[in-house]
Amino acid sequence: MSEDVRNGRIRSIVIVGGGTAGWMAAASLRRHFGKAPIDITLVESSEIGTIGVGEATIPTIRNFYQSLGLDDLEVLRATQGTCKLGIRFKDWMAPGSAFIHPFSLYGQDLNGVPFQHYWLKARSVAEVGEMGEYSLGASLAAAGKFTVPAANPPSSLSVFDWALHFDAALFAQLMRRVAEANGVRRIDAKVVKVNLRPEDGFVASLDLHTGQSIEGDLFIDCSGFRGLLIEEALQTGYEDWSQWLFCDRALAVQSQPPEGAEPPPYTDVTAHSAGWRWRIPLQHRYGNGYVYSSRHIDDQAAEAELVAAVPDRLLHEPRLIRFTPGRRKKVWNRNVVALGLASGFLEPLESTSIALIETGIEKLKALFPDRSFDPAVVDEFNDWSRREMERVRDFVVLHYKAAQRGDTPFWRTTRDADVPETLARKVELFRSRGHIARYRWEMFQPPSWLAIFAGFDILPGGWDPALDGIDGAALAASLNQMRAGVARAVAQASTHGDFLRRYVGQAPAAAE
Ligand SMILES: Cc1cc2nc3c(=O)[nH]c(=O)nc-3n(C[C@H](O)[C@H](O)[C@H](O)COP(=O)(O)OP(=O)(O)OC[C@H]3O[C@@H](n4cnc5c(N)ncnc54)[C@H](O)[C@@H]3O)c2cc1C
Structure with a gap:
């Protein structure tokens, strides 16, 4: 290997965000690079917390965790998971109709x-x-x-x-255990400032509320909807797809179903007056949520519809989540790659978001840059991501x-x-x-x-x-x-x- 190639290698990766996206990226990249001299640091703020939803997956998740050396039963046990053979669509054609989209x-x-x-x-x-x-x-x-x-x-x-239904918080914890066991460094702190290099606008470092500053070669933005680096710092822009996808809000609530009956091996999605409701069985509780269009129903009416439809005891008040369906115009901008909600979000139907995190990580491994951040590499990543999301x-x-x-x-x-x-x-x-x-x-x-x-x-x-x-x-x-x-x-x-x-x-x- 020439001296130039050696000197151009990425030596440090900084991941911002410790939700599903951040810890999946940390665990997978650490495993991928093995003993290669690349430091991986993850910064997350326990004060800010994670989105706390995202409990239904598609089968590719199993390849993902198997590649980390985890097996199905281990993951089912660690995440209070259940098995998912597909999705049942209820009442979508007309009240009383149902069919299953299987894997x-x-x-x-x-x-x-x-x-x-x-x-x-x-x-x-x-x-x-x-x-x-x-x-x-x-x-x-x-x-x-x-x-x-x-x-x-x-x-x-x-x-x-x-595929699996799992508790998103427990899955992130599992990913964290794998990542930390393999040498990922975690910092619990709030990023308060993103410093850009004056000559080219690349991210140089992050200031934390503790007074510490973190430098890096490559930054992975897993900070959720806000896109702390990709949007707030680099102003990449967002492609709004709400002319095609009308749902822009969700109310999520966990419930405790009565003793006795069996959990279905599928995600239930039931059509409602202004959207649809998910029902996801876990071992210890169920996840429920109403995904709806704020152009067609207000939050109070949506909440009343959700509460009336969930047949179990609710474990807390429904939590409102707002989103704009669409994607970041570039998911890789300068030395920042966005994964998870920071890269865009359509809506939860068909459980695609975690799967897009997996493919984002795979793309990054395949096109892993050096410190020159060759535009051909960046363009290929962005083109692939755009087509996939479309x-x-x-x-x-x-x-x-x-x-x-x-x-x-x-x-x-x-x-x-x-x-x-x-x-x-x-x-x-x-x-x-x-x-x-x-x-x-x-x-x-x-x-x-x-x-x-x-x-x-x-x-x-x-x-x-x-x-x-x-x-x-x-x-x-x-x-x-x-x-x-x-x-x-x-x-x-x-x-x-x-x-x-x-x-x-x-x-x-x-x-x-
Ligand atoms: C209603 C709804 C339902 C969904 N259902 C599904 C589903 O069934 N299946 C599926 O595949 N996906 C689903 N998703 C998507 C899924 O939830 C996300 O893809 C997944 O949770 C990844 O989130 P994230 O890690 O990108 O962001 P988050 O979970 O929001 O994590 C963001 C992280 O960034 C950190 N952070 C933010 N700002 C700072 C700062 N200043 N300093 C330090 N740290 C910071 C936070 O502390 C947190 O750790 C759903 C999404 C929604 C909205």
Whole structure:
């Protein structure tokens, strides 16, 4: 290695913020760099605290903590966690409607033709059930069952994945233990001033309320919505997406459900008059929240709706959180990389925020700079992040557009609003050809899009012409065998509650 390269290396990383984002970044980067001579310091203020929500994840979280040497049961135990096979959407199409978006494949593709085409043709001649009956993940979830997926699934019908519900504070504590055990230095203090280098506006150091000053080469802003470095110091700018995403507030409350019933292995999201309500089962309590549009309901009315809907004893007063859906114009500016809420936030639907922290950390490792902060590296990171966030935005917007309630001003607004052009094209392609376009940097894969399309009854008028020569009745018979196979696998699985009692070791809290 040349002297120049050696001298240009980053030697110190300063992370501001000790929420989920800050401690995930600290634990993961420390592990990644091992014994490399890079100091990692995390500054957090216990006086300011964290956002305290963010309890539903998607399956990538398991790869994330496994890469830190943690296993599923360890994390479930440490975080009062439960298992999540998907999300149940209740009342979104009309009161009483429900479907599950699983982390799972549907049926079997054959001869290069996706399963949905076979299902469409079969249902034109016979009763072949809902799409969800061809997904083991969705069927287990609907039955309140849980099992871990087979290591070598015998067919694509057995392929499913799972994620966790966890207590966000306990998860951050777990990440902190891992990070500190590997040498991350923590400072509990308030950052009161960000000092910029006069020659190029890069961050040089942070002044703390204790009088101490912290210097660094690379700063990671995990300070939450305010974006202490990326926005307040560097004035990067924010792209507001509220013309597509109308929800801008949430009321969050924890509850203690009555003894007896089992926790569902999914996140429940129920449509309400001006948004939707989450319900997340943990072992020791439930998390609940109403995500709503302040353009369509005021805070008092929203609180009354939430309190009336939660069937359990509330553990505290509902807490109001305001946000602006959108993203930081650049998530990497000069020598500051923003992660977590500091980088932007859409809204909680589909639990994407923690997953975006994971991919942000992975991108940073892949494009880790030297002290010259090559603009090509920074631009690539920003371009990748922008595309990824836009694809997630499109997926979330689809839910509102596709819901056909139209029974309140909020649901009429979301139904009638324009959608991003990229989403309009994707929907059109599916309607006209049954094809799910797949783009680079996309978090949600075709089975997830299929789940939402089919769940909201967005279906193509016909099937792939390659199936025109296949006998519809014979096809329907083989599909019915397929779904009987899924039903048998579900019958053999244990309940989610039994799984937790047996392997995690604590009695789960009861459900509604
Ligand atoms: C209503 C709601 C529901 C959500 N639900 C989900 C979900 O189900 N799934 C999901 O994936 N995500 C969810 N999210 C997002 C998730 O909560 C966040 O992505 C995650 O918690 C990361 O937050 P953070 O670490 O970026 O910020 P925070 O938790 O806000 O942490 C900010 C940190 O910065 C520190 N800080 C701030 N200012 C200073 C200062 N001056 N000096 C020193 N330290 C400072 C604070 O002390 C704190 O440690 C939800 C978000 C909201 C708003």
